[in-house]
Amino acid sequence: MNADTLARSSRRHARASTALISLYVLGALPLSAYGFDIFGTNSAVTSTPAGIFADAGSGRPCLFGPVGTPLTLSEAVDRALCGNPKTSQAWANVKVRAAAVGTAKSAYLPTLSASLQGGRDDTSTDVKNHPRLDSINRSNVYSTSVSANWVLYDFGGRKAGLDNAEALLAAAQAAQEALLQQMFSTVATDYYAAQSAAGKLAQAKIAEDLAHDSFTAASARVSRGIAAISDQLQTQTAWAQATFVRTEVEGEWLTALGTLASDMNLNPDHAIQLPDGEDGNTPADDFTETVAAMIDNAQRTHPSIAAAKARLNAAMASERQTRAEGLPVFSLAGKYSQNNQPASLGLGEPQFPATGRDWYVGVQVQIPLFEGFGRIYRTSAARSQTELQTSILDEVRQQIGLDVWKSYQALRTATQNSVNAATLVSVAAQSFEAARHRYAAGVGNILELLTAQKTLSEARQQRIHSLTEWRAARIHLASSLGRLNANDIRP
Incomplete structure (x- = not known):
């Protein structure tokens, strides 16, 4: 050449x-x-931040139009789980951990x-x-x-690294599910609080109208000379007090609506209309498990427990990986x-x-012949991290058990109070009608009428409050058990 x-x-x-x-x-x-995605790690990531809670029935999960009128709890939960920054952060963390699994698997290739x-x-x-x-x-x-x-x-270094990555992915997935359960419960609680406030406002307006009617009736009797001026003044005072309470309750209602709107990632001043508080599930004492069985089951299957166990496994794998890096x-x-x-x-x-x-x-x-004794301290730190995660797991188990106990007792109390409130409304309504007829007939006094009127107003508000408290307690117990799903809010 x-x-x-x-x-x-x-x-x-x-x-x-x-x-x-x-x-x-x-x-x-x-x-x-x-x-x-050669290793298929994206299969571990849900398609939306809402995970399994997304309303896939519409074919467009996490895509919404204008807020429904009225706003249902189902829509409120879907909007919150899809749009809340916390759920997006948990979703992104799962993506990060899934990619880390792919990185760990790539260590087996040339x-x-x-x-x-x-x-x-x-x-x-x-x-x-x-x-x-x-x-x-x-x-x-x-x-x-x-x-x-x-x-x-490499004496198990890559295997330990992969175990660590997979355990952290499992922890991120469980943490995401736990957060969704918590967010679900929070939105439901805020929804029912707003619904309760709306019911209280409606009853406060009724009470204000009744107080005005009483004032009108007392004024008519005074003008005809069949009642003392003190009756008119007392009913006028009661009317003013009812107006004050109505204004105060209206502020609580607007605050509750703003909180619910914020949960859904909307501006607090966004217009929201809720269904009547009487609509929806009604209380029923349908406990099929003892509280001890509930606690035991939750301490084994709750997503927070799964996340803590996965973090412990990740810490143990990290300890093995640290040791292998010195070989x-x-x-x-x-x-x-x-x-x-x-x-x-x-x-x-x-x-x-x-x-x-x-x-x-x-x-x-x-x-590796000599690393300045750094390997000893890194191994010691990894071992201590395992001990820390073991203690955290025990703490989570204890907290889950306490949450289930509190939620169970709150639901039982709410169930009983809902029955008591219904009875109270019925009795108070009869008492008020009797007092009004007695006063109109001239055989009753104004104090009797005002007392019955106030008692009826408070009973009606307690009835609305007991219904929404029962519904919120039911959701919270399911969340404490780690069993919340779309069926808890959809008929």
Whole structure:
């Protein structure tokens, strides 16, 4: 092969290598540039921040139009779980952990890297007193190389790293579910609080109207001279007090609506209309499990328990990984390189185009001999982290048991009070009608009428409050048990 042929061959190699490296640099060659999920880790991520709670029945989960009129609890929960920043953060954390699992799995595959170096080489040599030995070389030079490394054995380091990543993913998934359960319960509580406030406001308006009617009746009796002026003044005072209470309850209602709107990631002043508080589920004492069985089941299956267990497993895997990092690593290594550095037979001889090649394949052993005692302390820290997560798991179990106990007792109390409130409304209504007829007939006094009127107003408000308290307690118990699902709010 003559010099011209060698030069043309070198230029072809240079162009091919340049194209290869350009593709690599521009991101057209690596698989990651195409967004390939080669390990299928995205299957661990739900399609929306709301997870299994998203209303998939519409075919458009987490896509909403105008707020419903009236706003149902189902829609409020869907909007909150889809749009609340906290649920989005939990969803993003699952994505991060899923990607970390893919990273841990990639450690089992070989790594390949390529490099290209090119430039203009202008070389001149002036040999003093020997001009015939002088030389000048001007050429475009390049060098390319491809290297590979494949870890064959690392004493369980990669396995521990993968176990750690998978455990943290499981913890993130369980934490997301626990947060969704908590957010579900919070939105339901705020929804029922707003509904209760709306019911109280309606009853406060009725009470204000009754107080006005009483004032009108008392004024008529005073004008006819059959009642003292004190009756008119007392009813006027009661009317003013009813107006004061109605104004105060109206402020509580607006505050409750603003809180509910904020839960749904809307402005607090967003107009919301709720159904009547009498509509919806009614109380029923339908407990099928003992509280002890509920506590035991929740301490085994609650998402918060699953998250704590997964974090403990991750800490144990991290401890194993830390230990393995201090042991030898056996790898299969290889490299191929090529360059077009010109060759010369000796000093003063002309340089000729040439192609140089070099390659090797072999086994590489990396042995960490001394790390400044850092490995000892990192291992100790990993062991302590395992102890910490064990204590956290025990704390979570204890808290779950207490939450179930409190929620169970709150639901039982709300169930009984709802029955008591219904009875109270019935009796108070009869008492008020009797007092009103007695006063109209002139055989009753104004204090009797005002007392009956106030008692009826309070009883009606307690009835609305007891209904919404029972519904909220029911949701909260399901959340404490870790059993909340869409069926708890959809008929």
